[in-house]
Amino acid sequence: MIAHTPTLFAAVALVATILAFCLLLVGQLNRRDNLLLTGCGLLAHALAYVCYTLYDHAPLWLTYLAGNSLLSLALAFYSASLFRLREQPVPWRLVFAIPLCMLLGLSLLLDTLEPRMLLATLVLMLQCALLLVWAQRHAERPGRAHLLVSIGAGISLIGLGMRVVAVLAGGAGEMRYDISNLKQTVSVSIGTVTVMMFSIGLVLMAKERSEARLQHLALHDVLTGTYNRRAILDNFAQALEQARSAQASLALAMIDIDHFKRINDMHGHLAGDEVLCHCVRQLQQQLRLQDQLGRYGGEEFLVLLPGVPLAQALDTLQRMREAIAADPAHFAGREIGLRFSVGLWCAVPGPADTVASVLAQADAALYQAKAGGRNAVRLVALAGAG
Numbered sequence: 001m002i003a004h005t006p007t008l009f010a011a012v013a014l015v016a017t018i019l020a021f022c023l024l025l026v027g028q029l030n031r032r033d034n035l036l037l038t039g040c041g042l043l044a045h046a047l048a049y050v051c052y053t054l055y056d057h058a059p060l061w062l063t064y065l066a067g068n069s070l071l072s073l074a075l076a077f078y079s080a081s082l083f084r085l086r087e088q089p090v091p092w093r094l095v096f097a098i099p100l101c102m103l104l105g106l107s108l109l110l111d112t113l114e115p116r117m118l119l120a121t122l123v124l125m126l127q128c129a130l131l132l133v134w135a136q137r138h139a140e141r142p143g144r145a146h147l148l149v150s151i152g153a154g155i156s157l158i159g160l161g162m163r164v165v166a167v168l169a170g171g172a173g174e175m176r177y178d179i180s181n182l183k184q185t186v187s188v189s190i191g192t193v194t195v196m197m198f199s200i201g202l203v204l205m206a207k208e209r210s211e212a213r214l215q216h217l218a219l220h221d222v223l224t225g226t227y228n229r230r231a232i233l234d235n236f237a238q239a240l241e242q243a244r245s246a247q248a249s250l251a252l253a254m255i256d257i258d259h260f261k262r263i264n265d266m267h268g269h270l271a272g273d274e275v276l277c278h279c280v281r282q283l284q285q286q287l288r289l290q291d292q293l294g295r296y297g298g299e300e301f302l303v304l305l306p307g308v309p310l311a312q313a314l315d316t317l318q319r320m321r322e323a324i325a326a327d328p329a330h331f332a333g334r335e336i337g338l339r340f341s342v343g344l345w346c347a348v349p350g351p352a353d354t355v356a357s358v359l360a361q362a363d364a365a366l367y368q369a370k371a372g373g374r375n376a377v378r379l380v381a382l383a384g385a386g
Helices: 005-029 036-053 060-085 092-109 114-137 145-168 182-219 229-246 260-267 269-285 310-326 355-371
Strands: 250-257 292-297 300-306 329-331 334-336 340-347 377-379
Touching: 005 036, 005 182, 036 060, 036 182, 060 092, 060 114, 060 182, 092 114, 114 145, 145 182, 182 229, 229 250, 229 292, 229 300, 229 355, 250 260, 250 269, 250 310, 250 355, 260 269, 260 334, 269 292, 269 300, 269 310, 269 329, 269 334, 300 310, 310 340, 310 377, 340 355, 355 377
Parallel strands: 340 377
Antiparallel strands: 250 300, 250 340, 292 300, 329 334
16 A cells, blocks of 8 residues: 555554653653653654655755754654663763764755765664664663664664665655655654654663663662662572581671771761772672672671581681771771671571571670670581581
8 A cells, every 4th residue: 555655654643642752751750760861862763754744845955854853853862762761871982973974965955865864874873773782782771671772763763774775776866745646655654653663662771771770779778789678688588598508508698797886986987888889899809600699787787608617608708807807998088997796607508497597596696795805706516507
């Protein structure tokens, strides 16, 4: 079925305008979603197709030069939006240098037919290819929104490729914006599909990023960035069951920073916050990928060491103590020396071992370490430990 090409252009412009209005409104009301750039892209997309609709009824600088430059600008906005949605640095110069090159190149080739068509199409293909690459590179795992952007960019490449083939085959005249034929119908219809895919894909990316941010906040301590109490206890419950099923050793260390109240009293609570963050950074450097660290409360932390015997657990904790002692925290030009005490439970979990019972035993061992002078490790005496 062959459709009237200017009518198709007008339909795409209408769809893009409605979507642009919605996203600009939403983006203005909630800037955290980073949808303003997507809305700007849709607005430029709509204006480009308005220009195409006027082809042969208005000057070429408006219908062709401005139209294609606006379409290139729309793809630049989509690219920038993709980076912003993934909270990545935007390569502004690269992204917006391409529409500028389109504008300058078409200004020089405006009085030609095949050269200007090839230039405009190849520049747009380059931008779609970059969008495809960037969508894959900055995909939210295991999110799927990037697939819509990727598919949209891929379909655009197909539609633009059809125009390149037609021009190289000597059919440039058949691809003029005021000509209606099957190739034009397919090519322009692809524009409608890609507008929908780019807009919906980028909106879903914003949704995925918001969900990922909320999930991170739900599982991580706001101050230190490590697991919070709820998350580390959930992870401990899972590790306990896995170790019990596999009859493998599991170590739980309860760490408490010595004299933390004194640090707050002497240096202030901001200094105390820096001490906590400093400790987390130091402890994480001594852990394996499968080990886990979480803030249990106040100045207390839990460390999970799956699959390690007692000797290895003690060695890990010793390295932690040495790292903390050798690298004091700094705040407001002052050096704050640190030490910590540890209650350590290490064993192959038995049927009676639960999260509550193991925590209680580690806590009792920690109390013994602090009562015995601090800066020490105390073991929970268990049959099968080691």
